[in-house]
Amino acid sequence: MSRIAVHPAREMAALSLVGGLDDMRVLEVGCGDGRLTLAYARRTRSVVGIDPDEERIAEARRTLPPDLTGLVRFEVGDVVELLQPPAAFDAVFLSHSL
Amino acid sequence: MEAGGVVHALRLLHRSLVPGGVLLDLQPAAADSLVLAGGQPAGWLDERDFQRDLAATAEGLGQAVAEGLFVLEDEVWFDIVHSFDAGALLVAEVSGWRGVRVPADIPPRLRARHSPFEVVEACTLRRLRAL
Numbered sequence: 001m002s003r004i005a006v007h008p009a010r011e012m013a014a015l016s017l018v019g020g021l022d023d024m025r026v027l028e029v030g031c032g033d034g035r036l037t038l039a040y041a042r043r044t045r046s047v048v049g050i051d052p053d054e055e056r057i058a059e060a061r062r063t064l065p066p067d068l069t070g071l072v073r074f075e076v077g078d079v080v081e082l083l084q085p086p087a088a089f090d091a092v093f094l095s096h097s098l
Numbered sequence: 099m100e101a102g103g104v105v106h107a108l109r110l111l112h113r114s115l116v117p118g119g120v121l122l123d124l125q126p127a128a129a130d131s132l133v134l135a136g137g138q139p140a141g142w143l144d145e146r147d148f149q150r151d152l153a154a155t156a157e158g159l160g161q162a163v164a165e166g167l168f169v170l171e172d173e174v175w176f177d178i179v180h181s182f183d184a185g186a187l188l189v190a191e192v193s194g195w196r197g198v199r200v201p202a203d204i205p206p207r208l209r210a211r212h213s214p215f216e217v218v219e220a221c222t223l224r225r226l227r228a229l
Contacts, residue, residue: 005181011124011223014176018122018225027114079107084114091120092111098104098123098155 008039015040024090029079030097034060037072045090047072050082104158105165112167115228121168123159127175127220128152133204134218135185135211141204143217148197159224168226180217188215 015021022043031037031049033056041047049072051057060074079097111121128149130142162168182188185208189200208215 006178007181010176010178011221014124014174014221014223015122017174018172018223019120021120021122024120027111029111079110080103082110082114086113087116087119089114089119090116091122092115094111094121094123094125096124096126098107098125098158 006035008036011036012039021091021093025088026091026093027082027084027089028093028095030095031060031074032056032095034063034072034074036095037074038063038065038068041068041072044071048084048089049074050077050079052076052078101154101157101161104155105161108158108162108167112162112228117228119228121226121228123222123224123226125155125222125224126152127222128156129220131198131220132218133188133200133208134214134216135208136213138211140207140211141201143192143204144199144201145197147199148195151197159226163226166229168228170224170226172225174223176221176223178219178221180219182215182217183213185209185211185213185215188217192217 021040023045026044026047028037028047028049031051034049037047037049054076057074057076064072130145132142133140163170189205192198192200
Protein backbone atom coordinates (compact mmCIF):
# COMPACT_ATOMS: atom_id res chain seq x y z
CA MET A 1 0.00 0.00 0.00
CA SER A 2 1.35 3.42 -0.94
CA ARG A 3 1.80 5.94 1.79
CA ILE A 4 2.33 9.67 2.21
CA ALA A 5 3.80 11.04 5.43
CA VAL A 6 4.31 14.53 6.76
CA HIS A 7 5.82 14.53 10.21
CA PRO A 8 4.67 17.43 12.40
CA ALA A 9 7.95 17.79 14.32
CA ARG A 10 9.16 20.82 12.37
CA GLU A 11 5.79 22.57 12.55
CA MET A 12 5.66 21.89 16.29
CA ALA A 13 9.15 23.33 16.71
CA ALA A 14 8.13 26.44 14.75
CA LEU A 15 4.96 26.77 16.86
CA SER A 16 7.07 26.64 20.00
CA LEU A 17 9.43 29.30 18.64
CA VAL A 18 6.58 31.78 18.15
CA GLY A 19 5.12 31.16 21.60
CA GLY A 20 2.91 28.09 21.11
CA LEU A 21 -0.76 27.63 21.91
CA ASP A 22 -0.55 26.35 25.48
CA ASP A 23 -3.69 26.79 27.62
CA MET A 24 -5.49 28.69 24.86
CA ARG A 25 -8.91 28.27 23.28
CA VAL A 26 -7.87 27.75 19.66
CA LEU A 27 -9.68 28.06 16.34
CA GLU A 28 -7.70 26.26 13.64
CA VAL A 29 -8.70 27.29 10.12
CA GLY A 30 -7.80 24.78 7.41
CA CYS A 31 -7.24 21.88 9.79
CA GLY A 32 -7.62 19.29 7.00
CA ASP A 33 -7.51 15.76 8.41
CA GLY A 34 -6.34 17.04 11.80
CA ARG A 35 -2.76 15.83 11.41
CA LEU A 36 -1.26 18.92 13.02
CA THR A 37 -4.21 19.53 15.36
CA LEU A 38 -3.63 16.25 17.15
CA ALA A 39 0.04 17.11 17.62
CA TYR A 40 -0.60 20.27 19.66
CA ALA A 41 -4.16 19.89 21.04
CA ARG A 42 -3.23 18.29 24.36
CA ARG A 43 -1.45 21.47 25.45
CA THR A 44 -4.45 23.74 24.73
CA ARG A 45 -7.63 24.45 26.66
CA SER A 46 -9.75 23.55 23.62
CA VAL A 47 -9.60 23.42 19.81
CA VAL A 48 -12.23 23.94 17.12
CA GLY A 49 -10.84 22.82 13.77
CA ILE A 50 -12.63 23.87 10.60
CA ASP A 51 -12.06 22.92 6.97
CA PRO A 52 -14.29 23.10 3.89
CA ASP A 53 -13.34 19.55 2.81
CA GLU A 54 -16.00 17.16 4.17
CA GLU A 55 -13.91 14.04 3.53
CA ARG A 56 -10.92 15.40 5.42
CA ILE A 57 -13.08 16.46 8.36
CA ALA A 58 -14.61 12.97 8.41
CA GLU A 59 -11.08 11.54 8.52
CA ALA A 60 -10.15 13.95 11.34
CA ARG A 61 -13.16 12.80 13.37
CA ARG A 62 -12.31 9.13 12.70
CA THR A 63 -8.74 9.51 13.93
CA LEU A 64 -9.53 11.66 16.98
CA PRO A 65 -8.20 9.75 20.02
CA PRO A 66 -10.79 9.09 22.75
CA ASP A 67 -8.91 11.20 25.27
CA LEU A 68 -9.26 14.26 23.02
CA THR A 69 -12.98 14.00 22.32
CA GLY A 70 -13.87 16.53 25.02
CA LEU A 71 -11.09 18.87 23.97
CA VAL A 72 -11.22 18.95 20.16
CA ARG A 73 -14.15 19.49 17.81
CA PHE A 74 -13.94 19.32 13.99
CA GLU A 75 -16.46 21.14 11.81
CA VAL A 76 -16.99 21.51 8.06
CA GLY A 77 -16.81 25.18 7.07
CA ASP A 78 -14.68 28.14 6.18
CA VAL A 79 -13.86 31.50 7.72
CA VAL A 80 -16.50 33.49 5.88
CA GLU A 81 -19.38 31.26 6.99
CA LEU A 82 -17.99 30.85 10.49
CA LEU A 83 -20.63 31.67 13.09
CA GLN A 84 -18.84 31.96 16.40
CA PRO A 85 -19.63 34.37 19.21
CA PRO A 86 -17.32 37.38 19.42
CA ALA A 87 -14.17 36.92 21.48
CA ALA A 88 -14.64 33.15 21.63
CA PHE A 89 -10.97 32.30 21.09
CA ASP A 90 -7.59 33.19 22.53
CA ALA A 91 -5.84 32.18 19.31
CA VAL A 92 -6.60 31.62 15.66
CA PHE A 93 -4.26 29.28 13.83
CA LEU A 94 -4.32 29.63 10.04
CA SER A 95 -2.86 26.46 8.61
CA HIS A 96 -2.18 26.98 4.88
CA SER A 97 -5.64 28.47 4.70
CA LEU A 98 -5.78 32.08 3.48
CA MET B 99 -8.32 34.21 -2.47
CA GLU B 100 -7.98 37.83 -3.58
CA ALA B 101 -6.44 40.39 -1.24
CA GLY B 102 -9.87 41.90 -0.51
CA GLY B 103 -11.19 38.47 0.47
CA VAL B 104 -8.22 37.95 2.76
CA VAL B 105 -8.90 41.25 4.52
CA HIS B 106 -12.59 40.35 4.93
CA ALA B 107 -11.64 36.96 6.42
CA LEU B 108 -9.16 38.60 8.78
CA ARG B 109 -11.81 41.07 9.97
CA LEU B 110 -14.10 38.13 10.83
CA LEU B 111 -11.29 36.32 12.62
CA HIS B 112 -10.37 39.48 14.53
CA ARG B 113 -13.94 39.56 15.83
CA SER B 114 -13.62 35.93 17.01
CA LEU B 115 -10.53 36.73 19.07
CA VAL B 116 -10.34 38.13 22.58
CA PRO B 117 -8.62 41.54 22.78
CA GLY B 118 -4.90 40.89 22.60
CA GLY B 119 -5.50 37.42 21.13
CA VAL B 120 -3.00 35.68 18.91
CA LEU B 121 -3.19 35.03 15.16
CA LEU B 122 -0.74 32.40 13.92
CA ASP B 123 -0.37 32.28 10.15
CA LEU B 124 1.36 29.21 8.70
CA GLN B 125 1.98 29.61 4.97
CA PRO B 126 4.31 28.26 2.33
CA ALA B 127 7.13 30.71 1.71
CA ALA B 128 7.45 32.45 -1.63
CA ALA B 129 9.80 29.87 -3.10
CA ASP B 130 9.38 26.79 -5.29
CA SER B 131 9.56 23.44 -3.48
CA LEU B 132 12.47 21.07 -4.04
CA VAL B 133 11.87 17.44 -5.09
CA LEU B 134 14.35 14.88 -3.74
CA ALA B 135 14.77 11.25 -4.77
CA GLY B 136 17.17 9.01 -2.95
CA GLY B 137 18.44 12.07 -1.12
CA GLN B 138 19.45 13.80 -4.36
CA PRO B 139 17.73 16.79 -6.02
CA ALA B 140 15.36 15.79 -8.83
CA GLY B 141 14.10 19.28 -9.69
CA TRP B 142 11.90 22.13 -8.55
CA LEU B 143 8.11 22.23 -8.68
CA ASP B 144 6.53 24.95 -10.81
CA GLU B 145 4.53 27.02 -8.30
CA ARG B 146 4.10 30.24 -10.26
CA ASP B 147 0.28 30.18 -10.03
CA PHE B 148 0.42 29.40 -6.32
CA GLN B 149 2.93 32.22 -5.78
CA ARG B 150 0.34 34.65 -7.16
CA ASP B 151 -2.13 33.45 -4.47
CA LEU B 152 0.55 33.88 -1.83
CA ALA B 153 1.22 37.42 -3.00
CA ALA B 154 -2.49 38.25 -2.65
CA THR B 155 -2.49 36.77 0.85
CA ALA B 156 0.56 38.82 1.82
CA GLU B 157 -1.10 41.95 0.42
CA GLY B 158 -4.30 41.24 2.39
CA LEU B 159 -2.37 40.60 5.58
CA GLY B 160 -0.49 43.86 5.05
CA GLN B 161 -3.80 45.71 4.65
CA ALA B 162 -5.15 44.19 7.87
CA VAL B 163 -2.03 45.36 9.70
CA ALA B 164 -2.35 48.82 8.12
CA GLU B 165 -5.99 48.97 9.27
CA GLY B 166 -4.79 48.41 12.83
CA LEU B 167 -6.44 45.00 13.27
CA PHE B 168 -3.19 43.19 14.02
CA VAL B 169 0.47 43.87 14.67
CA LEU B 170 3.20 41.48 13.50
CA GLU B 171 5.25 40.28 16.48
CA ASP B 172 7.39 37.40 15.24
CA GLU B 173 8.14 35.28 12.18
CA VAL B 174 10.12 32.06 11.72
CA TRP B 175 11.11 30.13 8.61
CA PHE B 176 11.35 26.35 8.41
CA ASP B 177 10.93 23.41 6.00
CA ILE B 178 8.13 20.83 5.88
CA VAL B 179 9.15 17.52 4.31
CA HIS B 180 6.45 15.51 2.51
CA SER B 181 7.57 11.88 2.16
CA PHE B 182 6.19 9.43 -0.40
CA ASP B 183 6.69 5.67 -0.76
CA ALA B 184 6.80 5.89 -4.56
CA GLY B 185 7.73 8.46 -7.17
CA ALA B 186 4.43 7.95 -9.01
CA LEU B 187 2.56 8.68 -5.79
CA LEU B 188 4.52 11.91 -5.37
CA VAL B 189 3.61 13.03 -8.89
CA ALA B 190 -0.07 12.10 -8.47
CA GLU B 191 -0.37 13.85 -5.10
CA VAL B 192 1.55 17.02 -5.96
CA SER B 193 -0.33 17.41 -9.25
CA GLY B 194 -3.46 17.88 -7.14
CA TRP B 195 -2.00 20.74 -5.10
CA ARG B 196 -3.55 24.12 -5.87
CA GLY B 197 -1.50 26.17 -8.33
CA VAL B 198 1.36 23.65 -8.48
CA ARG B 199 2.68 21.83 -11.58
CA VAL B 200 5.21 19.01 -11.80
CA PRO B 201 7.68 19.89 -14.61
CA ALA B 202 7.96 17.21 -17.30
CA ASP B 203 11.60 16.44 -16.53
CA ILE B 204 10.91 15.30 -12.96
CA PRO B 205 8.89 12.04 -13.43
CA PRO B 206 11.64 10.31 -15.50
CA ARG B 207 14.19 11.19 -12.82
CA LEU B 208 11.94 9.74 -10.14
CA ARG B 209 11.47 6.52 -12.15
CA ALA B 210 15.26 6.16 -12.39
CA ARG B 211 15.86 6.53 -8.66
CA HIS B 212 15.03 4.86 -5.40
CA SER B 213 13.15 6.02 -2.33
CA PRO B 214 12.86 8.12 -0.29
CA PHE B 215 10.87 10.45 -2.52
CA GLU B 216 10.37 13.81 -0.86
CA VAL B 217 9.12 17.34 -1.42
CA VAL B 218 10.77 20.00 0.72
CA GLU B 219 8.37 22.92 1.17
CA ALA B 220 9.73 26.14 2.66
CA CYS B 221 7.24 27.69 5.09
CA THR B 222 6.83 30.71 7.32
CA LEU B 223 4.97 30.97 10.59
CA ARG B 224 3.97 34.48 11.68
CA ARG B 225 2.60 35.51 15.06
CA LEU B 226 0.34 38.56 15.00
CA ARG B 227 -1.42 40.18 17.95
CA ALA B 228 -5.02 41.42 17.74
CA LEU B 229 -5.28 45.11 18.62
